[in-house]
Amino acid sequence: MPDLIAFLTDYGTRDGFAAVCHGVAATRAPSARVLDLTHDVPPQDVRHGSVVLARVARHLPPAVYVAVVDPGVGTTRRGLALRAGTSVLVGPDNGLLPPAADVLGGVSDAYALTNTTLWLPAVDRTFHGRDVFMPVGAFLAAGGALGEVGDQVAAGSLVRLPAPGRTRTATSLTCEVTYVDHYGNVQLAGDEDDLVVLRDWAAQGWVDIEVTGPGPARAGEPGEPGAPGGVRDRARVGRAFGDVPAGELLAYLDSDRRLALAVNEGSAAARLRVRGGAVITVAAPTEA
Known part of the structure; x- marks a missing residue:
């Protein structure tokens, strides 16, 4: 042993x-x-x-x-x-x-x-x-x-946790937030295949982001306790934080090879007002 x-x-x-x-x-x-x-x-x-x-x-x-x-x-x-x-x-x-x-x-x-x-x-x-x-x-x-x-x-x-929610259509991907790290980077229940699709959607330079459910408030985790859903934003698709200017939202593949959102030199969790368990929809842009 x-x-x-x-x-x-x-x-x-x-x-x-x-x-x-x-x-x-x-x-x-x-x-x-x-x-x-x-x-x-x-x-x-x-x-x-x-x-x-x-x-x-x-x-x-x-x-x-x-x-x-x-x-x-x-x-x-x-x-x-x-x-x-x-x-x-x-x-x-x-x-x-x-x-x-x-x-x-x-x-x-x-x-x-x-x-x-x-x-x-x-x-x-x-x-x-x-x-x-x-x-x-x-x-x-x-x-x-x-x-x-x-x-x-x-x-x-053995007790197992429910699989985090994930649904993809032709124009949108809806994922549960599985993890928020110390920096406020937001890991989603998506993978490398989903990021490839996001790159196709980001032909205009970005994808639309909408928080459709806030998730539970948990002490000590980045974000705002009890924040409502409905936050809207845009993210560029990249590979590293430096692919976007400081303060800009990035969709990328994190070190766990999971789809994630980050803000270069900032906190995506605070910007989007989310915690673990929140629901985020990423979609092809609806306007130029």
């Missing part, structure tokens, strides 16, 4: 929650390394966390991933440990883990965390990252067998 613990949460760094989990890892698996992937996932934003986890998993060596974005903590939702390729992912059964597992080769074994002897002696209903997930992750990173964490479950029983 890998001795690298790759750690992702929405805990932030102000309150010491992540540091406490580091302490548990150091106590239970003193020879293991802990790599902080991020603790800045917007609070309770499972989809955002799943995107980051899958993005990072493509580039890491074999690891024990401990991922905690867990608005259902203390409820009947399961804790899981999943074998995927040469790595293991530990966290809640809420859709956070499967996208990264898919990147790592798919789930080959899945276990519910029912072996309570591996947990901390006193389990708080609001801090399973400290009391359940990190102790199990540390057990595995210290050489423990995956089959000892609990009962085996069917891979098909």
